[in-house]
Amino acid sequence: MLHALPDALCQCLAKRFGKRFSQGESIRLQHGRDESVHPPQMPQGVVLAESLEDIVAVVRLCAEHGVPLIPYGVGSSVEGHVLAPQGGISLDLSGMNRVLAIHAEDGDATVQAGVTRKQLNEALKGSGLFFPIDPGADATLGGMAATRASGTNAVRYGTMKDNVLATTAVLADGRVLKTGGRARKSSAGYDLTRLLVGSEGTLGIMAELTVKLYPIPEAISAAVCTFPDIESAVQTVIQTIQLGVPVARIELLDALSLKAINLFSKTTLTEAPTLFFEFHGSPAGVEEQAETVQAIAGELGGANFAWATRPEDRTRLWQARHDAYFACLQLKPGCRSFPTDVCVPISRLAECIAATYEDIARVSIPIALFGHVGDGNFHLVVLVDPDNAREMDEAAWISSRVVERAIAMEGTCTGEHGIGLGKRKYLVAEHGDVAVDVMRALKQALDPANLLNPGKILP
Amino acid sequence: MLHALPDALCQCLAKRFGKRFSQGESIRLQHGRDESVHPPQMPQGVVLAESLEDIVAVVRLCAEHGVPLIPYGVGSSVEGHVLAPQGGISLDLSGMNRVLAIHAEDGDATVQAGVTRKQLNEALKGSGLFFPIDPGADATLGGMAATRASGTNAVRYGTMKDNVLATTAVLADGRVLKTGGRARKSSAGYDLTRLLVGSEGTLGIMAELTVKLYPIPEAISAAVCTFPDIESAVQTVIQTIQLGVPVARIELLDALSLKAINLFSKTTLTEAPTLFFEFHGSPAGVEEQAETVQAIAGELGGANFAWATRPEDRTRLWQARHDAYFACLQLKPGCRSFPTDVCVPISRLAECIAATYEDIARVSIPIALFGHVGDGNFHLVVLVDPDNAREMDEAAWISSRVVERAIAMEGTCTGEHGIGLGKRKYLVAEHGDVAVDVMRALKQALDPANLLNPGKILP
Numbered sequence: 007m008l009h010a011l012p013d014a015l016c017q018c019l020a021k022r023f024g025k026r027f028s029q030g031e032s033i034r035l036q037h038g039r040d041e042s043v044h045p046p047q048m049p050q051g052v053v054l055a056e057s058l059e060d061i062v063a064v065v066r067l068c069a070e071h072g073v074p075l076i077p078y079g080v081g082s083s084v085e086g087h088v089l090a091p092q093g094g095i096s097l098d099l100s101g102m103n104r105v106l107a108i109h110a111e112d113g114d115a116t117v118q119a120g121v122t123r124k125q126l127n128e129a130l131k132g133s134g135l136f137f138p139i140d141p142g143a144d145a146t147l148g149g150m151a152a153t154r155a156s157g158t159n160a161v162r163y164g165t166m167k168d169n170v171l172a173t174t175a176v177l178a179d180g181r182v183l184k185t186g187g188r189a190r191k192s193s194a195g196y197d198l199t200r201l202l203v204g205s206e207g208t209l210g211i212m213a214e215l216t217v218k219l220y221p222i223p224e225a226i227s228a229a230v231c232t233f234p235d236i237e238s239a240v241q242t243v244i245q246t247i248q249l250g251v252p253v254a255r256i257e258l259l260d261a262l263s264l265k266a267i268n269l270f271s272k273t274t275l276t277e278a279p280t281l282f283f284e285f286h287g288s289p290a291g292v293e294e295q296a297e298t299v300q301a302i303a304g305e306l307g308g309a310n311f312a313w314a315t316r317p318e319d320r321t322r323l324w325q326a327r328h329d330a331y332f333a334c335l336q337l338k339p340g341c342r343s344f345p346t347d348v349c350v351p352i353s354r355l356a357e358c359i360a361a362t363y364e365d366i367a368r369v370s371i372p373i374a375l376f377g378h379v380g381d382g383n384f385h386l387v388v389l390v391d392p393d394n395a396r397e398m399d400e401a402a403w404i405s406s407r408v409v410e411r412a413i414a415m416e417g418t419c420t421g422e423h424g425i426g427l428g429k430r431k432y433l434v435a436e437h438g439d440v441a442v443d444v445m446r447a448l449k450q451a452l453d454p455a456n457l458l459n460p461g462k463i464l465p
Numbered sequence: 466m467l468h469a470l471p472d473a474l475c476q477c478l479a480k481r482f483g484k485r486f487s488q489g490e491s492i493r494l495q496h497g498r499d500e501s502v503h504p505p506q507m508p509q510g511v512v513l514a515e516s517l518e519d520i521v522a523v524v525r526l527c528a529e530h531g532v533p534l535i536p537y538g539v540g541s542s543v544e545g546h547v548l549a550p551q552g553g554i555s556l557d558l559s560g561m562n563r564v565l566a567i568h569a570e571d572g573d574a575t576v577q578a579g580v581t582r583k584q585l586n587e588a589l590k591g592s593g594l595f596f597p598i599d600p601g602a603d604a605t606l607g608g609m610a611a612t613r614a615s616g617t618n619a620v621r622y623g624t625m626k627d628n629v630l631a632t633t634a635v636l637a638d639g640r641v642l643k644t645g646g647r648a649r650k651s652s653a654g655y656d657l658t659r660l661l662v663g664s665e666g667t668l669g670i671m672a673e674l675t676v677k678l679y680p681i682p683e684a685i686s687a688a689v690c691t692f693p694d695i696e697s698a699v700q701t702v703i704q705t706i707q708l709g710v711p712v713a714r715i716e717l718l719d720a721l722s723l724k725a726i727n728l729f730s731k732t733t734l735t736e737a738p739t740l741f742f743e744f745h746g747s748p749a750g751v752e753e754q755a756e757t758v759q760a761i762a763g764e765l766g767g768a769n770f771a772w773a774t775r776p777e778d779r780t781r782l783w784q785a786r787h788d789a790y791f792a793c794l795q796l797k798p799g800c801r802s803f804p805t806d807v808c809v810p811i812s813r814l815a816e817c818i819a820a821t822y823e824d825i826a827r828v829s830i831p832i833a834l835f836g837h838v839g840d841g842n843f844h845l846v847v848l849v850d851p852d853n854a855r856e857m858d859e860a861a862w863i864s865s866r867v868v869e870r871a872i873a874m875e876g877t878c879t880g881e882h883g884i885g886l887g888k889r890k891y892l893v894a895e896h897g898d899v900a901v902d903v904m905r906a907l908k909q910a911l912d913p914a915n916l917l918n919p920g921k922i923l924p
């Protein structure tokens with residue numbers, strides 16, 4: 007049973023934030039759940055922040071009263087990151103949505119943490135630049151940095167760890183920390199930027215970040231290719247990566263994912279194991295890459311290479327891919343997803359996926375498989391009724407099987423979703439006791455009262 | 466005045482390491498200096514480590530006796546990183562030079578920390594892969610990771626921060642920490658790998674590391690182009706980067722650097738502001754890149770585009786570039802270099818270099834300028850007689866001018882050399898008090914007795 011929020015805290019928050027501080031049931035429920043199967047855990051209050059100063063004020067008040075604080079973007083996380091297992095204040099940063107500066111000549115932009123990836127790309131229109139990191143949801147850049155997110159372009163452009171140059175963050179005691187800078191490289195001291203990236207709001211609350219931008223390639227072409235089985239599709243990916251073809255995107259979707267996409271996005275894609283490709287470069291470079299990949303796919307039984315060269319066709323294709331998760335959820339109305347997100351060295355990918363299908367054959371619940379296989383990263387969307395104990399047991403079984411297999415293959419329990427609540431139990435298995443003790447020591451050093459997103463990451 | 470090493474410690478070290486523990490003057494002197502102008506500060510003893518277990522044993526003994534420990538590779542650092550201002554034991558890792566595993570199919574290799582970059586590339590012969598990070602010296606990979614090193618290929622392949630996947634490190638209390646893994650990406654907890662990379666041996670001693678490898682490009686071509694002045698050369702770089710041409714290397718050298726190289730490497734390069742280029746890709750891709758860059762250079766007055774297409778010519782060219790630092794030292798026999806290593810956003814590079822030349826014109830000592838300008842990173846080699854107070858004053862003046870200018874331009878006081886002893890005084894100016902306090906808190910959390918490379922990085 008949680009203690010109620012201290013009256014003095016509520017009075018201070020109400021005085022400073024007016025209607026931007028609320029303890030209403032519906033806003034608390036909205037901030038106490040994410041896109042996953044985790045049952046909601048509501049915060050005791052919500053503050054809508056609009057500035058760095060707002061964050062500092064809330065952090066100071068929470069520190070003074072010993073009340074937990076959970077940063078919140080758009081709630082698109084899938085491992086329970088924004089839930090409030092220990093109550094406290096949810097600090098909603100979605101109102102901090104200003105693009106502060108675009109330095110086109112240096113290829114970087116500084117944004118408030120609540121700017122979403124699509125909003126940034128909208129702001130970049132006409133600049134000749136784009137921001138490539140694209141998780142399925144239109145997440146905030148703060149949330150993406152906090153979970154070390156990636157997406158379909160990561161095989162070419164890296165993840166948030168590679169694309170955040172600098173941050174402004176608020177520490178647990180309210181001090182404002184600046185990390186990194188706008189130089190493309192630096193050897194000046196500990197890499198605090200990358201300590202914050204992936205720390206899921208447990209070490210500091212990112213208020214602003216500077217991210218890398220890339221020139222829109224001169225030529226882009228996308229293609230879809232179907233395969234007789236998953237194995238041939240995966241082998242095509244492995245050979246493409248091992249040859250060093252600089253594909254921008256190479257995504258695997260299984261037949262069930264395609265069925266879901268066709269229903270959700272009104273597309274007419276063949277419902278078979280499929281690779282989605284995208285090539286970026288000069289016209290000649292893109293043509294070379296496409297020829298190489300077509301030759302590899304052809305030898306492995308890939309057929310029906312369908313090209314999307316018009317921008318609107320490419321956009322439709324990738325929007326369908328981004329909607330795959332939501333599309334799968336529609337396959338079973340009222341269900342939630344038990345997400346998995348493993349990543350293995352590419353040499354183990356075929357074996358890992360094959361063994362995963364053997365597990366899928368042993369359960370009754372529908373499970374779709376897709377992923378950013380160029381990085382060795384794939385997801386299962388395990389469709390469950392959270393109130394059905396048998397389904398939840400099956401989902402937990404398959405999730406643990408896949409994670410344990412990935413770790414045994416020198417991979418990771420999460421390629422891009424983060425640890426949150428859901429993966430804490432695997433942290434020691436993946437990193438060992440000493441690494442987890444070091445993580446605890448860092449948390450203790452920066453947030454000794456354990457007020458920033460408590461209960462997340464550390465088991 | 467330092468206390469002598471405790472007798473009990475010396476006895477334990479002698480017993481365990483035999484001749485691999487020494488307190489001889491010459492080996493201590495060798496381990497108490499680096500390639501820079503910093504006056505030697507000798508350790509009180511040297512241990513030659515050959516295994517992870519050796520490191521653990523030395524760390525435990527030093528912890529027990531409260532004696533500082535300084536990791537040492539080949540001594541090629543340039544900011545005093547390996548000096549022993551508080552005495553203690555220099556732990557020489559150069560004997561830990563085994564390549565432990567090459568996973569060609571995954572594009573990674575695991576090595577002991579004492580393996581040098583050239584040794585790794587030698588071991589990769591026949592695999593079709595290479596390791597791109599190339600500081601001037603043939604440094605150890607452990608040392609390169611510790612200083613977050615880069616080199617000529619960083620504009621295309623990133624720095625050590627981008628290319629270390631995993632580490633095995635020994636903490637200050639002797640525990641063995643494993644960080645990262647072989648998956649290409651992970652969101653599983655705090656990024657301890659990147660906390661160690663760049664920590665200069667102050668948070669843990671890296672014993673092994675897993676690094677990324679890259680396919681040797683199908684086509685490589687290199688070129689040299691001279692310019693009427695530095696400004697035109699720098700503008701060529703800026704336009705090339707802003708256009709997004711994926712150059713592998715783009716290096717600026719001034720006339721004095723070329724003169725030094727010609728004398729040292731017996732080359733006959735034109736002694737004028739010069740860019741060295743290298744292009745990696747498919748044959749058509751390389752040709753496209755070269756045409757684009759030639760067009761940019763031509764418009765800016767670049768002339769005499771000389772191509773090196775044969776591997777042996779390319780090797781000679783890049784060896785000459787790598788030797789530039791040592792070549793410059795020969796310009797003034799007996800001198801040492803007062804190195805600088807700033808990095809600025811590319812939009813400020815021309816202005817930064819122009820202002821630097823105004824400073825150079827105001828001093829009497831010879832100063833060469835060259836650098837990895839595709840990243841906005843350049844070095845001055847300030848040639849001084851360390852015993853000449855006026856020369857040392859001039860060197861200190863120009864170094865501080867360049868660093869302060871770079872920081873004012875949102876750049877960094879060190880792009881790739883690290884902080885060591887020499888740049889500590891700029892850490893607060895660059896990152897602010899809060900960031901430096903956070904760095905101190907991390908150091909305190911992981912090395913409370915301040916025994917790992919004490920006196921480095923933190924002011």
